[in-house]
């Protein structure tokens with residue numbers, strides 16, 4: 001199946017899910033993530049602010065802040081994605097062209113030198129060996145082609161988003177790990 005068809009299929013599934021189910025499943029994935037050494041070792045976590053029917057990141061954001069980790073979330077400017085620190089879920093935010101909440105332009109930029117960074121990525125579908133299919137903006141692929149070497153990447157997935165027919169092109173970046181509600185996979189160790 002091509003990327004567009006997979007996106008359509010998975011998006012239909014997720015759109016039909018109750019918010020309460022998404023919240024519950026996200027919580028289970030999150031609980032598995034926070035047991036992992038890669039989470040414990042990270043001083044900084046790159047996350048995203050959930051919107052609509054997708055993985056709910058509130059639990060992970062709160063847990064990271066409770067664990068004294070720095071948390072940064074994306075802001076989009078044209079084709080570029082930058083990560084900015086937030087201090088809490090009620091920070092001053094604005095809404096971008098898709099209705100996704102994002103930090104204000106002037107808020108401090110993620111600095112890789114401030115400590116080991118773990119990026120938890122969204123995605124529409126994930127597969128073996130770290131393959132990942134996003135929403136089609138190429139934001140994560142472009143970001144990782146530049147900064148991929150100074151952080152670790154773990155995908156946040158529900159079991160039904162895992163499939164082995166994800167088409168990977170040269171510019172698609174592979175993840176180092178993946179968490180679902182029932183397993184944590186490591187594709188690339190240190």
Ligand SMILES: Nc1nc2c(c(=O)[nH]1)N(C=O)[C@@H](CNc1ccc(C(=O)N[C@@H](CCC(=O)O)C(=O)O)cc1)CN2
Pocket residue numbers: 048049050051054074076081098100122123134135136137138139140
């Ligand atoms: N919460 C959250 N924030 C995020 C992402 C995400 O997946 N979730 N992103 C992850 O990258 C980036 C935003 N990327 C996006 C890419 C496309 C669309 C979008 O709505 N696209 C259109 C058309 C897509 C197409 O051409 O097929 C659409 O779906 O209608 C939205 C966000 C950064 N912030």
Ligand SMILES: Nc1ncnc2c1ncn2[C@@H]1O[C@H](COP(=O)(O)OP(=O)(O)OP(=O)(O)O)[C@@H](O)[C@H]1O
Pocket residue numbers: 003132133134135136137138139140141142145171172
């Ligand atoms: N490293 C890169 N440099 C320039 N363009 C890129 C790069 N990576 C992806 N793109 C472009 O971004 C667009 C979307 O790519 P693709 O469909 O693989 O995105 P995606 O994986 O779904 O999105 P995302 O990475 O945001 O989750 C394509 O037009 C692709 O050419």
